[in-house]
Amino acid sequence: MKTISPKTIDRALLYIRALENLLKKKRDKISSSELADITGSSDVQVRKDISFFGKVGIPRIGYETKKLKDVLENFILQDNIVHIALFGVGNLGKAILKYPGFQTDKIKLVAAFDKAKNKVLKEVNGVKIYPVEQSVRLIKKVHAEIGIIAVPSENSQEVADIMVNSGLKGIVNFAPNRVSVPKNVYVKDIDFSIEIFSIFSHTQL
Amino acid sequence: MKTISPKTIDRALLYIRALENLLKKKRDKISSSELADITGSSDVQVRKDISFFGKVGIPRIGYETKKLKDVLENFILQDNIVHIALFGVGNLGKAILKYPGFQTDKIKLVAAFDKAKNKVLKEVNGVKIYPVEQSVRLIKKVHAEIGIIAVPSENSQEVADIMVNSGLKGIVNFAPNRVSVPKNVYVKDIDFSIEIFSIFSHTQL
């Protein structure tokens, strides 16, 4: 039994999104090479990735859009819905609250926290903003799995500690400094300026 | 002559940021293992990465913080300053404008564009907001290299076309759909919901 690689999972997420868009356009079939073009990959890579999930393609035709999407989603998400808690409702936090991809049937932003009294108890895009003091209790109550850090870096560690205490198992950190957490908690750092430098380096090659 | 791998470059950017923080704390020496801890890597990986840039370490001591930072920066950025143009001054755009890492001596956000008349000609964090119509001319004038797409997905392709026409060679795309560009333009997509699903998958393992 081969184990599935993290890279394959990440690409599968791109495939799923592409397939959703194709479904909206009523495309019911798609070939590996076209899916590769859309997602910035290669046809062989697409077929190899998909082969981890089973034999879903039809030779000479390609893949059925709906079926492929279901297979990938079921494998990766099973029946789960991902519940997210957001910390920090500044500009970035608001952008995240308004982000269309965060209120679908597979992913729900369920609670936002901020320490500014004037933001608390307001609602943005259907999500209520609570005071940080209530976060541990509320996150446990709503069973969130993933947390987003969108506070200034001075407060990021403090927020990370709250997240760990609440039982969150994954964190996206937008603050430009690393936070320390127990090793059973997975942290993904997104640092805007490092992304920029990285692209700059790529364009220099 | 070995060529430097993209992964090494990306980690080197993490090292540079860590070294900057250490310098602020007046730490003038650092070992590979401590740098590894800070950046979430391993000591061997750190030494191996750094060895691409030359012999800068001192056995038994470690690296001189300042010297190592200079070596890495010079190699990756040479004497360049990266100039950025931002499209879209909504919540996300404002968050980017206020992001501290975008006004340093190595990276400058030089212009922002929006089509809303009421935003135009205002200034956020020292950056002036211009009408989109002037973007091609202005980007050429200020010699920006990298563009950031922070507009809704309906407008992302249109903005990408402007960027290509302006001569930008790298794009960070925050809109949740891929844009098509000539293959000499490098695009990095940052899709919040895919990041979340990716973390969720990691935590499920």
Place this chain on the structure above:
DNA sequence: TACAATTCGTTATTAATTTCACGATTTATT
């Protein structure tokens, strides 16, 4: 000065990932 301790730098090894090559399957066409 000799020896131990520490940390870098580098070659060798192993592991992971991507690409290649090609057989198998299905549909269309003559």
Place this chain on the structure above:
DNA sequence: AATAAATCGTGAAATTAATAACGAATTGTA
């Protein structure tokens, strides 16, 4: 029915990346 064309699926090869192993250099200490 035979052949051609298109596309999937996959084992093998090639590439890339990470880890391990260890020598070399430096400092501290007896």
